[in-house]
Every structure is written in structure tokens, then in C-alpha cells.
Amino acid sequence: MTNTDWPLWEVFVRSRRGLSHTHAGSLHAPDAELALRNARDLYTRRGEGVSIWVVPSSAITASSPDEKDPFFEPAADKPYRHPTFYDIPEGVKHL
Amino acid sequence: MTATVHTSAALALGDDALVLSHRLGEWAGLAPVLEEEVALANIALDLLGQARVLLSMVGDEDELAYLREERAFRNLQLVEQPNGDFAHTIARQLYFSTYQRLLYGRLAEGQGEFAGLAAKAVKEVAYHQDHAEQWTLRLGDGTDLSHERMSRACESLWRFTGEMFLPVEGVDVDWAGMKDAWLESVSDVLRRATLEVPQGPQSGAWTAGAGRQGLHTESFGRMLAEMQHLHRSHPGATW
Numbered sequence: 348m349t350n351t352d353w354p355l356w357e358v359f360v361r362s363r364r365g366l367s368h369t370h371a372g373s374l375h376a377p378d379a380e381l382a383l384r385n386a387r388d389l390y391t392r393r394g395e396g397v398s399i400w401v402v403p404s405s406a407i408t409a410s411s412p413d414e415k416d417p418f419f420e421p422a423a424d425k426p427y428r429h430p431t432f433y434d435i436p437e438g439v440k441h442l
Numbered sequence: 443m444t445a446t447v448h449t450s451a452a453l454a455l456g457d458d459a460l461v462l463s464h465r466l467g468e469w470a471g472l473a474p475v476l477e478e479e480v481a482l483a484n485i486a487l488d489l490l491g492q493a494r495v496l497l498s499m500v501g502d503e504d505e506l507a508y509l510r511e512e513r514a515f516r517n518l519q520l521v522e523q524p525n526g527d528f529a530h531t532i533a534r535q536l537y538f539s540t541y542q543r544l545l546y547g548r549l550a551e552g553q554g555e556f557a558g559l560a561a562k563a564v565k566e567v568a569y570h571q572d573h574a575e576q577w578t579l580r581l582g583d584g585t586d587l588s589h590e591r592m593s594r595a596c597e598s599l600w601r602f603t604g605e606m607f608l609p610v611e612g613v614d615v616d617w618a619g620m621k622d623a624w625l626e627s628v629s630d631v632l633r634r635a636t637l638e639v640p641q642g643p644q645s646g647a648w649t650a651g652a653g654r655q656g657l658h659t660e661s662f663g664r665m666l667a668e669m670q671h672l673h674r675s676h677p678g679a680t681w
Contacts, residue, residue: 353475374477375475375476375477376477377580378580380576381576381580384481384572384573384576385477385478385480385481387569388477388480388481388484389477389480392484
């Protein structure tokens with residue numbers, strides 16, 4: 348079952364109010380409206396979400412694995428860059 | 443549940459859901475794309491859930507599903523029609539889900555024994571109708587080939603649509619009003635899909651009221667044989 352004609356879409360699901368949309372997976376669909384419905388059928392049938400985004404995969408610009416080091420390995424000797432000096436008040440979630 | 447009329451109503455609505463659920467389940471492994479296969483299976487599972495509630499009002503759900511003869515089923519002939527091509531499946535979905543949404547919407551507003559089930563199911567059915575509508579628009583207003591196939595499907599299933607509005611004993615709704623609403627809704631979708639609203643009769647002389655009276659079309663026997671053979675070969679089997 349290859350569908351070479353149908354573009355690929357990336358699916359983002361917001362699991363609860365207050366949280367961000369999180370990447371859930373991808374699917375094929377002929378257009379955005381059906382991509383949204385397919386996403387509902389594939390990813391939110393068991394109450395996983397309250398909101399869905401679909402984005403054409405072709406619209407996503409991704410970082411390249413070759414650029415891993417300059418992108419993702421900040422110098423660890425500059426502690427002021429890392430927000431580790433705060434006490435998180437009790438009761439604050441999702442921080 | 444005490445009055446027989448209500449039992450026959452639960453049987454009619456339950457059989458509609460059960461039989462259509464089985465037909466949609468036949469797409470598993472065969473649907474044009476994986477995403478659509480999941481969509482059809484989801485709809486089938488919604489219907490199976492409705493069937494279980496309704497048939498349990500009548501008796502043992504397994505006995506009713508697996509051990510009844512063809513003549514004892516009270517489903518509409520529309521829902522037993524073979525899947526055909528994808529367009530046929532979608533046309534059947536459009537006709538039936540529009541009907542079911544109107545029916546359950548009315549039942550949910552009432553105080554009858556089906557109000558609870560209907561209130562829950564009407565949300566599921568709204569999605570079934572949306573799914574059928576989305577596909578009808580795309581197939582009807584798609585390529586020449588998809589338009590032709592969708593048009594043929596709508597035409598060939600049209601003669602099974604009249605039976606939906608023959609009053610079911612124990613279901614207290616305005617059937618004539620529901621028929622008008624159904625025609626308006628389906629016509630609107632077909633027009634937007636650049637399809638003609640079929641002009642032929644909504645029932646053949648030989649189909650009138652038949653499914654609700656236990657008379658079914660040829661392919662139904664084969665479907666039942668497939669649906670029931672495992673249970674009949676191994677009575678009472680569990681896992």
C-alpha cells in the first residue's frame with residue numbers, strides 16, 4: 348500500500364490545555380482537511396488530545412546531523428547560560 | 443424492555459449497526475490506503491459498540507449475532523449491500539450516517555429507552571457523516587473516473603434508501619420529517635460534489651420494507667455465513 352501521490356504530513360497533538368503541541372507522528376493524506384481527520388483516527392482515538400495540528404512535511408526545515416556539534420553542544424563552563432539557580436515553587440508543573 | 447415493541451426496535455437499530463460494522467470490517471487489509479483502513483475500522487468499531495448496547499437490550503448479544511438465521515435479522519437492506527468499490531462504500535456511508543445522525547439526534551432529545559445510547563452515539567455518528575461527506579466531495583468533484591464511479595454508486599444504492607423511513611415500531615420520531623431532512627442534507631452534499639441527486643424511486647417494488655421484515659438481498663447470506671461460521675464451528679469457545 349504505497350501512496351506515492353499523497354504527500355506526507357506531520358501531526359502535532361496537544362494532550363491537555365496548557366501544554367504545547369507535541370509531535371505525534373506522520374501520515375499520508377491528499378489534503379489538509381483529510382490529514383486532520385486521518386490524524387484524529389490515528390492519534391487521538393483514545394482521548395490523547397484536545398487539539399491537533401497538521402503540517403506538510405515538506406514545510407519543515409530540519410537541522411542536519413552534520414551540524415550537531417555547533418548546534419547542540421554549548422560550552423558547559425558558562426553556567427550563567429543555564430537556568431539552574433532558581434527554586435521552582437511548589438505546585439508549578441510542566442516547567 | 444418489557445414491551446415487545448421496544449425489543450423489536452432495539453433489534454432493528456442494533457442489526458443496522460452490527461451488519462454495517464461487519465461490512466466495514468471487511469475492508470481491513472484491503473483499503474486503498476492504510477490511513478483510510480484505520481478510519482473505516484474506527485467507524486466499524488463505533489457501530490459495533492452501538493450494536494452491543496442495543497442487542498443486549500433484547501437478549502444475549504452473542505446468541506443474537508451468531509446464532510440467528512438470515513430471516514431473523516431486522517437490518518435495512520442498505521447496510522448489507524456489498525462494499526463494492528470505495529465509492530460504493532462511501533455512498534452507503536453517506537446515506538446511512540446521515541439517516542443515523544438524524545435518528546439518534548431525535549432519540550437523544552426524547553425520554554425513551556434509547557435516549558442515553560443516542561446521546562452518546564450521535565457524536566460518533568456525526569464524525570461518520572463528516573467522513574462520508576469529505577470523501578463524497580473529493581470523489582464527486584475529483585477526476586472524471588472518480589466522478590463516474592461515485593455517481594454510479596449513489597445511483598445504484600438509491601433504491602435502498604426509502605426503507606430507512608418506514609416507521610419502526612417502538613421508535614417514536616417524526617419519520618416523514620426525518621425523510622425530508624435527510625433528502626435535504628444528502629442533496630446538499632451531492633450538489634456540492636457536482637453529483638446529480640438520483641431521480642429514481644427510493645425503493646423497488648420488491649424491496650419495500652423488506653429488511654425490517656426479515657427479507658434480505660442475495661449477498662447477505664454469504665456475509666452471515668462468514669460472520670457466524672467461527673462461532674458456530676466452536677460453540678462457546680473463549681480465549
